[in-house]
Amino acid sequence: xxxxxxxxxxxxxxxxxxxxxxxxxxxxxxxxxxxxxxxxxxxxxxxxxxxxxxxxxxxxxxxxxxxxxxxxxxxxxxxxxxxxxxxxxxxxxxxxxxxxxxxxxxxxxxxxxxxxxxxxxxxxxxxxxxxxxxxxxxxxxxxxxxxxxxxxxxxxxxxxxxxxxxxxxxxxxxxxxxxxxxxxxxxxxxxxxxxxxxxxxxxxxxxxxxxxxxxxxxxxxxxxxxxxxxxxxxxxxxxxxxxxxxxxxxxxxxxxxxxxxxxxxxxxxxxxxxxxxxxxxxxxxxxxxxxxxxxxxxxxxxxxxxxxxxxxxxxxxxxxxxxxxxxxxxxxxxxxxxxxxxxxxxxxxxxxxxxxxxxxxxxxxxxxxxxx
Amino acid sequence: xxxxxxxxxxxxxxxxxxxxxxxxxxxxxxxxxxxxxxxxxxxxxxxxxxxxxxxxxxxxxxxxxxxxxxxxxxxxxxxxxxxxxxxxxxxxxxxxxxxxxxxxxxxxxxxxxxxxxxxxxxxxxxxxxxxxxxxxxxxxxxxxxxxxxxxxxxxxxxxxxxxxxxxxxxxxxxxxxxxxxxxxxxxxxxxxxxxxxxxxxxxxxxxxxxxxxxxxxxxxxxxxxxxxxxxxxxxxxxxxxxxxxxxxxxxxxxxxxxxxxxxxxxxxxxxxxxxxxxxxxxx
Amino acid sequence: xxxxxxxxxxxxxxxxxxxxxxxxxxxxxxxxxxxxxxxxxxxxxxxxxxxxxxxxxxxxxxxxxxxxxxxxxxxxxxxxxxxxxxxxxxxxxxxxxxxxxxxxxxxxxxxxxxxxxxxxxxxxxxxxxxxxxxxxxxxxxxxxxxxxxxxxxxxxxxxxxxxxxxxxxxxxxxxxxxxxxxxxxxxxxxxxxxxxxxxxxxxxxxxxxxxxxxxxxxxxxxxxxxxxxxxxxxxxxxxxxxxxxxxxxxxxxxxxxxxxxxxxxxxxxxxxxxxxxxxxxxxxxxxxxxxxxx
Numbered sequence: 001x002x003x004x005x006x007x008x009x010x011x012x013x014x015x016x017x018x019x020x021x022x023x024x025x026x027x028x029x030x031x032x033x034x035x036x037x038x039x040x041x042x043x044x045x046x047x048x049x050x051x052x053x054x055x056x057x058x059x060x061x062x063x064x065x066x067x068x069x070x071x072x073x074x075x076x077x078x079x080x081x082x083x084x085x086x087x088x089x090x091x092x093x094x095x096x097x098x099x100x101x102x103x104x105x106x107x108x109x110x111x112x113x114x115x116x117x118x119x120x121x122x123x124x125x126x127x128x129x130x131x132x133x134x135x136x137x138x139x140x141x142x143x144x145x146x147x148x149x150x151x152x153x154x155x156x157x158x159x160x161x162x163x164x165x166x167x168x169x170x171x172x173x174x175x176x177x178x179x180x181x182x183x184x185x186x187x188x189x190x191x192x193x194x195x196x197x198x199x200x201x202x203x204x205x206x207x208x209x210x211x212x213x214x215x216x217x218x219x220x221x222x223x224x225x226x227x228x229x230x231x232x233x234x235x236x237x238x239x240x241x242x243x244x245x246x247x248x249x250x251x252x253x254x255x256x257x258x259x260x261x262x263x264x265x266x267x268x269x270x271x272x273x274x275x276x277x278x279x280x281x282x283x284x285x286x287x288x289x290x291x292x293x294x295x296x297x298x299x300x301x302x303x304x305x306x307x308x309x310x311x312x313x314x315x316x317x318x319x320x321x322x323x324x325x326x327x328x329x330x331x332x333x334x335x336x337x338x339x340x341x342x343x344x345x346x347x348x349x350x351x352x353x354x355x356x357x358x359x360x361x362x363x364x365x366x367x368x369x370x371x372x
Numbered sequence: 373x374x375x376x377x378x379x380x381x382x383x384x385x386x387x388x389x390x391x392x393x394x395x396x397x398x399x400x401x402x403x404x405x406x407x408x409x410x411x412x413x414x415x416x417x418x419x420x421x422x423x424x425x426x427x428x429x430x431x432x433x434x435x436x437x438x439x440x441x442x443x444x445x446x447x448x449x450x451x452x453x454x455x456x457x458x459x460x461x462x463x464x465x466x467x468x469x470x471x472x473x474x475x476x477x478x479x480x481x482x483x484x485x486x487x488x489x490x491x492x493x494x495x496x497x498x499x500x501x502x503x504x505x506x507x508x509x510x511x512x513x514x515x516x517x518x519x520x521x522x523x524x525x526x527x528x529x530x531x532x533x534x535x536x537x538x539x540x541x542x543x544x545x546x547x548x549x550x551x552x553x554x555x556x557x558x559x560x561x562x563x564x565x566x567x568x569x570x571x572x573x574x575x576x577x578x579x580x581x582x583x584x585x586x587x588x589x590x591x592x593x594x595x596x597x598x599x600x601x602x603x604x605x606x607x608x609x610x611x612x613x614x615x616x617x618x619x620x621x622x623x624x625x626x627x628x629x630x631x632x633x634x635x636x637x638x639x640x641x642x643x644x645x646x647x648x649x650x651x652x653x654x655x
Numbered sequence: 656x657x658x659x660x661x662x663x664x665x666x667x668x669x670x671x672x673x674x675x676x677x678x679x680x681x682x683x684x685x686x687x688x689x690x691x692x693x694x695x696x697x698x699x700x701x702x703x704x705x706x707x708x709x710x711x712x713x714x715x716x717x718x719x720x721x722x723x724x725x726x727x728x729x730x731x732x733x734x735x736x737x738x739x740x741x742x743x744x745x746x747x748x749x750x751x752x753x754x755x756x757x758x759x760x761x762x763x764x765x766x767x768x769x770x771x772x773x774x775x776x777x778x779x780x781x782x783x784x785x786x787x788x789x790x791x792x793x794x795x796x797x798x799x800x801x802x803x804x805x806x807x808x809x810x811x812x813x814x815x816x817x818x819x820x821x822x823x824x825x826x827x828x829x830x831x832x833x834x835x836x837x838x839x840x841x842x843x844x845x846x847x848x849x850x851x852x853x854x855x856x857x858x859x860x861x862x863x864x865x866x867x868x869x870x871x872x873x874x875x876x877x878x879x880x881x882x883x884x885x886x887x888x889x890x891x892x893x894x895x896x897x898x899x900x901x902x903x904x905x906x907x908x909x910x911x912x913x914x915x916x917x918x919x920x921x922x923x924x925x926x927x928x929x930x931x932x933x934x935x936x937x938x939x940x941x942x943x944x945x946x947x948x949x
Contacts, residue, residue, distance in 0.1 A: 014493075014545075073747065126934050133689065134933055137888045140881070141926035148923035184919075209514055216513030216520065217499070217506045217527075224489050224500045231487035234449055235501045235567050236475035245510060275881065279754055286751045315766055322758035326737055329755060333748040334740040 015215040021294045022207050026057075029301065030200040037196075046308060053304045054199025055261035058206040060284035060300040061293055062253035065210050067282065068291030069219065070246035071226030072128070073136040076143025077281050080251040081258035082150055082273035083119050084112030088259025089187040089268070093157055093180050096191065105193040109202065109259045116255020119146070120248040128243045143278055150270040155181040186269035187262060194264040202260050203297075206253050210293060213249060222246050287328060400463070402427040402603045403479075403571050407457035408447055409627075417443045418627040421457070425571070425620075430597055430604045432618035434611075434638075436647060440627040441607045442484055445573050449481050450474045462570055476504070478570035482560040482577065484607075490549030494540060494559055497548050498531040501566025505530065534562050537599075538592060553580045558589070565596065572596070574606040578613050586610060590617050615639065623647065659792045661914045662907065667798040667867065669906020670805030674860040675883030676890070676898035677812065678853030684829040684893035685849045688746060691753040692733060693857060694880015695760035700726045700858030701865045701875060702768055705775055722858040730854025731847055739843070757877075764873040772872045775865035801863045808856065809899050816895065821848055829893065882909075882922075885929050891942025900940060905929075 033050065036042050063077045091111035092104050123142045130138055154170065156163045158177025165171050168183070181187055213219050221242040224232040229239060262268045284303055288295030306324070310317035331337050401424045408421040418440040425431055433441050446452045448459065450471045458467045461477050469477065480501075489497050499506070506527045512520040535541040538558040543551065548559060557577055564572055577593070578586045590613055597604055608614050614621065615635045623631040623638060625647040631638055638644055675697060682690045700722045707718035737756050741749045785794045816822040827835040828845045836842050864879055865871055882905060890901025905925055912924040932940065 067747075073750075126930065130933060130937050133683075133892065134888060134937060134939075136689075137885065138930055138933055141885065141929050144881075145923040145926050148920055148926075152917070152919045212514050212516050216516075216524075217503050217508070218510060218513045220492070220496055220500050221503055223492060227489040227491060228487045230451065230471075231483065231489065232500070233471040234451075234475060234481055234483075234487075235563060236472050236504060237500070238472045283751055283754065286747055290745070290747060318758065319762040319766065322755050322762055325755035326752055326759065329748055329752040330737070330740050333744045333752075335744070337740075 015211070018292075018294060019207075019211040019215070022211060022297060023204070025294060025297055026200070026203050026207060030196075034196070046305070049304060049308060050196040051194045051199045051264040052261060053301050054196070054203050055257040055264075056281065056284065056304050057203050057297050057300040058257035058260070059254055059281045060288065060296040061203075061206050061210050062250045062257065063281050064285045064288070064291065064293060064296045065213070065246050065253075066250040067285050068289075068296075069210075069214055069226070070222050070243055070250075072243065072247070073133075074139040074247075074250070075136050075275070075278050075282065076123075076139035076141070076146070077250075077254055078273040078275070078277035079123075079143035079146035080116040080119060080254035081261065081277070082146055082270060084109075084116040084255025084258030085262035085268055085273065086150060086153075086181060086187060086270075087115035087255070088112035089190050089262050090155060090162070090180055091259075092191065092193060092263055094162070101193055102198070105195075105198055105260075105263060108193065108263055109256045112259030112262075113252040113256040116258065117248055117252035119255075120251025121244075124244050124247040124251075128240050128247060140275065140278070143273075143275060147270050147274055150181075150186075150273075151184045153181055154179070154183050184270065186267060186272070188267045190263060190266050190268065192264060192266065194260050199260055202256060206257070207293065207297075209249065209253065213246075214293075218242060218245055283325065287325075287332075400427070401425060402462055403448075403459060403605075404463075405448070405457070405459040408444070408454050408459060409456035410443065410447055410452055411455045416627055418447065418624075419456075421447075421624075421627075421629060423622050423629070423632065425603050425605060427570070427603055428597060428601050430593065430606070430617050430619055432614040432621040433605060433607045433624060434609075434614055434621060435624035439624040441624055442575055443627075444624070445481055445575055445607065448474070448571075448573060449479060475567055475569075478568075479573065480564035480567045480569035480571070481573035482557070482564055482575050484575040484579070486553075486556045486560055488548045488556055488560060488563070490547070492548055493545050494535065494548050494551065495528070495531050495544040497559055497563050498534050498566050499527050501563040502527050502530055504567065531566070534566055537562065537565075537596065554582075554585050557581070558592075561592075561596075565600065569602060571603045571605065574604065574608075576607055576609065578608055578610045586613055589613070593617055657792065661910055663792065663794060663798050663802075665907030665910035666903060667801040667906070668910055669886075669903035670801045671860050671863050671867070671902075672879065672883045672886045672906050673805055673899045673902025674808060674856050674863070675879060676887040676902045677808070677895060678856050678860075679884050679887040680890070680892055680895060680898040681825075681849050681853050683887070684895075685825055686738065686742070686846050688738065688749045689753065689884070690738075690850075690853070691750065691880070691884075692756035692760060693853065694876035694878075694883070695757050695764075696726050696729060696733075696854050696857040696876070697861040697864065697879065698764060698871075698873065698876030699729060699760060700861030701775065701871050702764060702773075703858070704862050705773055705865070705871055708776055709773075719859070719862055722862060723855045726854040726858035726861075727851045730850040730857070734847060734850040739846075761873045761877070768873065770873065772870040775869040775871045795867075797863070797866045801867065804859065804863065805899075808859070812852075812895060815852075821845070825849055882925065885926065888939055889929050889932055891936075891939030893943070894939070894941045897939055897941035 033042070037047060059077060059081060063074065066072055066074045066077075088108040088111055092108040095104050095107050098104050098107070123139075127135055127138050127142070152166045154165045154168055156171040156173045156177055156179045158174040160174065163171045163173065171179070173179070178189065214223075221232070221237050222245065224235075224237060225239055225242055233239065258273075284300040285296055287303065288297070288299035307317055307321055310320050313320055331341060403425040405421055405423050409419040410417050421444055423431075433444060435441055443452070447454050450466070450469055450473075458465055460466065461474070461479060464477060466474055466477065489500065492500075506523045508517070508519045508523045511517070512523075532541050532544060535544055538561075540555065540558065540562070543555070548556065551559065557579070561572075561574065561577065574593070578589055581589060593604060593606070594617055596602070606614075606618070618635060621633065621635055621638045622629055623641070623644050630643045630647060631641045633641070675693065678693050678696075679690065682688065682693070703725045704718045704722040707713040707721050713721070733756055737752050738749060741752060784796070785799070786792070787794065816826060824835070824840045825845045825848065827838065827840055828842050832842060835845075860879075861876070865875070883902065886901035886905040887898045888901070889905060890897025890899065908928055909921050909925050913921040916924060936942070
């Protein structure tokens with residue numbers, strides 16, 4: 001009974017415990033990297049990656065909410081990122097006269113989240129009626145449509161206000177005016193607002209929202225729907241409502257990350273947010289472990305740095321990335337290899353860990369199975 | 373079989389189809405099933421299913437394999453929409469309702485092949501059943517407001533109370549999928565019970581249980597009926613259980629009800645014996 | 656250009672999509688996986704045939720045959736090394752592995768052939784266009800040949816699937832993997848054959864695609880791959896006639912919207928139509944409805 005009670009106690013806070021891990025890793029990562037930056041230990045090219053890493057972590061965590069927690073394969077996450085990016089850039093330009101950098105950044109991120117959220121509702125209504133691979137292909141389709149439409153959007157700003165058109169000829173700016181969006185060229189002349197600290201705060205906010213949502217009745221309902229739709233409906237949970245919550249929350253967070261991402265560069269083109277980017281984010285989620293938030297954080301950070309770290313292989317780096325990806329997927333999913341690694345890690349734990357590995361309490365089984 | 377009065381239960385209609393006329397005649401029926409039927413691609417799976425259940429009755433639905441018992445449950449929970457007929461729950465017509473709405477109206481069920489949320493804990497499974505009882509908004513969920521804390525604490529206590537029915541509170545934080553088979557069946561009953569139903573449908577609750585577990589289960593089912601004052605309809609092959617706790621029994625064969633009545637009546641009904649054992653060869 | 660010419664152009668592009676979509680749909684039907692690397696097998700096929708033309712001066716038919724052989728082998732090797740070890744595990748894991756394979760093929764091609772586009776000499780450089788109906792309908796030899804090949808493949812595949820022993824085995828595996836195994840069907844062999852056929856078709860599609868759109872890059876296969884995948888879903892994934900119908904419709908929509916609505920938005924329109932179709936028929940035009948047993 002003692003072992004059992006221990007197990008029940010430790011399981012009681014399973015969400016809180018994993019949440020602590022997620023927050024802890026993020027804070028520790030931020031502190032360590034900040035110290036390394038001020039000590040000059042981090043190369044310039046890697047420093048340039050810090051904001052994108054934060055954006056990708058947010059994107060991975062928000063996609064994990066959709067794919068891992070809600071169980072719907074979305075192949076169009078970059079679409080929401082794109083909407084957030086471009087609406088964020090427009091907002092930042094509109095409010096460029098405001099005093100503080102961070103005020104503008106916050107406004108841009110909020111606007112990005114808002115627009116992506118609206119898109120999430122519009123897309124979610126039809127998409128969530130579908131299931132499985134059909135749902136996946138429709139998210140892919142929406143992602144491509146968003147990118148395609150952004151390719152033909154031209155936005156200019158002068159003292160009279162915003163001008164929006166589907167071609168360059170449709171915009172007539174005065175002398176003081178300037179273009180914000182140039183169709184396939186994307187946003188040009190963006191003022192860089194994003195900082196590593198802002199990125200860190202966004203990651204923390206994303207974690208806060210996602211982890212809190214998971215540990216609530218809404219989160220339970222979302223996961224119940226994922227695990228067994230028929231059973232969930234039989235206890236009165238309506239599928240679309242809760243799936244919609246996860247989908248739109250994911251979209252909003254992706255939009256916010258998109259705004260952060262875009263405001264880190266002076267130019268951003270729609271092509272940056274194509275299908276490959278959606279897949280890139282999905283790879284973070286899958287490699288980090290479906291539904292495992294801490295895993296998403298680590299894999300997003302590592303996999304964004306990896307191509308950078310593989311730079312010495314120059315031409316071979318993307319090839320190496322592909323091979324690493326395949327090998328990791330095989331090692332973590334192939335039943336035989338999985339058993340092998342599990343046995344190895346068990347041995348490792350037994351050797352090096354001072355804490356006892358809890359066995360599944362057999363006593364519990366006997367008690368449950370037998371008479372009371 | 374069409375009843376002109378919608379949602380009104382006249383005593384005469386009710387008396388005709390009740391499994392226990394003498395017991396519940398003076399009470400209002402909770403579930404009134406009228407001519408329910410479904411065809412699958414021209415094949416009639418269930419036909420003219422008409423019974424009436426009182427509010428605190430334990431009834432059994434028995435019949436040989438493939439008779440359509442689970443299909444009746446699927447019709448009552450609207451997993452399938454009936455081709456013919458309808459049923460009234462507490463006087464309310466359920467035509468046009470879906471699974472979710474039927475549950476909210478007061479029908480909860482368990483499944484023949486257990487459908488728990490395997491990766492979640494025992495307590496969470498019950499809490500999912502309790503979800504309509506937990507009141508806080510999405511904002512409360514996202515920011516873990518005091519409302520959230522209060523409601524979650526209450527839900528937690530309520531879940532433990534329910535788990536106590538089967539002495540399962542000690543296993544509240546074990547993964548549902550890791551429980552032994554019998555415990556999973558019991559947990560499914562609790563999850564259904566958590567939705568505060570008026571009618572509880574149990575699909576083979578004793579399947580895979582040993583005799584002593586079964587007798588515990590019989591006790592528990594009666595206890596649940598007495599505490600919650602609900603109607604229980606169960607499908608079961610274990611005749612000891614059915615004859616032991618059911619007050620009324622309907623027998624289904626080839627999708628048709630072939631007999632209705634008390635356990636004693638059913639046991640001596642020649643049609644039932646024939647359905648189970650086959651026709652005696654004429655010499 | 657007249658509407659009729661556009662229409663045949665659409666039919667020709669649609670035929671290419673259909674041939675690629677067949678590869679997607681067969682693999683999905685039998686292995687229940689989305690083979691995202693399929694588009695890149697097309698690209699490899701294109702490069703192989705390009706090499707046989709440019710460096711070896713082989714005749715057309717021999718080049719095409721060589722391309723098919725290389726792609727067939729490639730398809731089988733990919734299946735054995737990357738997909739087979741993951742059979743029966745989560746479909747998401749297989750999907751990511753397929754994406755890894757796709758990255759691998761693209762970057763391998765990048766290393767070998769460089770990123771500069773190669774100009775693909777059409778197989779029909781010497782043939783002339785045919786003008787019909789007073790120049791209202793212009794048929795390029797590519798168009799005629801592409802449509803013709805597509806029809807031939809369709810008929811051949813249908814015969815193979817319904818008449819041959821292996822075809823029947825493949826259908827059995829796609830219905831119920833375990834039951835087929837119990838009936839003594841070699842499931843591994845059936846799946847390998849599916850990949851082999853799909854990849855051989857990809858080589859054909861690669862050559863046809865490059866004949867009509869004569870630039871060849873490591874990313875050439877990516878977009879047609881996605882479109883063809885869309886076509887397969889559009890027609891109902893897992894259904895061979897569905898892939899055919901889906902591919903043709905998609906090609907026609909794409910060419911017509913490029914001609915009459917907007918070049919930039921043609922992809923958006925294609926995907927928009929897909930969404931509408933799936934909302935009306937959630938399992939595609941000819942897809943089977945799957946019900947869950949309770």
